[in-house]
Structures are given as structure tokens and as C-alpha cells.
Amino acid sequence: METKTIRQRVTFKASPHAVYEALMDSRQHAKFTGGKAHISRKMGGKFTAFDGWLEGVNLELVPDSKIVQSWRGTDWPEGHYSKVTFSLKEVPTGTRLTFTHTGVPEQFYADIKQGWHDYYWKPLKKLLETAKGAPG
Numbered sequence: 001m002e003t004k005t006i007r008q009r010v011t012f013k014a015s016p017h018a019v020y021e022a023l024m025d026s027r028q029h030a031k032f033t034g035g036k037a038h039i040s041r042k043m044g045g046k047f048t049a050f051d052g053w054l055e056g057v058n059l060e061l062v063p064d065s066k067i068v069q070s071w072r073g074t075d076w077p078e079g080h081y082s083k084v085t086f087s088l089k090e091v092p093t094g095t096r097l098t099f100t101h102t103g104v105p106e107q108f109y110a111d112i113k114q115g116w117h118d119y120y121w122k123p124l125k126k127l128l129e130t131a132k133g134a135p136g
Helices: 016-024 026-033 106-130
Strands: 003-012 046-049 054-062 066-073 082-091 094-105
Touching: 003 106, 016 026, 016 066, 016 082, 016 094, 016 106, 026 046, 026 106, 094 106
Parallel strands: none
Antiparallel strands: 003 094, 046 054, 054 066, 066 082, 082 094
């Protein structure tokens, strides 16, 4: 199967801790994505999001700094997992999130690439930047 890699960078007007928590806390994740999420906060722990459409396993967790997960949509070829890496770095304006998604099946690439913007970065910005304690 042919796969591709997605690389994106986005800056949030929020602390690395706030960004990390929004991604790893089941309630906050569900709030900004609009779908139920069950996210383990342990290495090797499983997660689901978007009402079970998305599933995977936590491969590496460094609080407030890095999240690495195996990741797949339930409509993907059986048994195929990609890998996502969220790297968080504090910058003067808040947090820079550097995102890499490897192993994306080519047939889903365009939709997934746009989906990160539409279903993650835009609503996450809205959640974080209207939350109490956001800098600025």
C-alpha cells in the first residue's frame, strides 16, 4: 500500500500544558472535536475519538511536550496504523505545535490532511483562545 506523510505547524495562544491537556483529556478532546473520545493517559494505553471512528495507542507521552500515537480510521485497510507526533514548544506568542503524520494511506491523504485543519487546529484554537487563562 502506498502511504504519504503530512507535516503541519500551528501556533496557539495558550500554554503547552493547555494544548497537551486539550489533546489528551477525553472531555476537552470531545468538546473541541464534537465527537465522543476515550483517551488513556498511559503509555501503551488505547484511545478512540470521533465517536469511535478514530482509534489507536499511545506510543510516547511527555507531558506538556510530546505525544506520539499509532492512529487509524476504522475505514482504513484492516490492521493498518499510521503514526502521529504532536511536538509542543513554548514560543513568545503561546505554543507552537509541530505535527507529523506518517503512514497515511494515499487514498485518504487529501481528506486527512485537510481534516487536521478543519477538525483539529481550527476548533482547538477556538477552544484554547476563548478559555480562561489564555495569554494575551
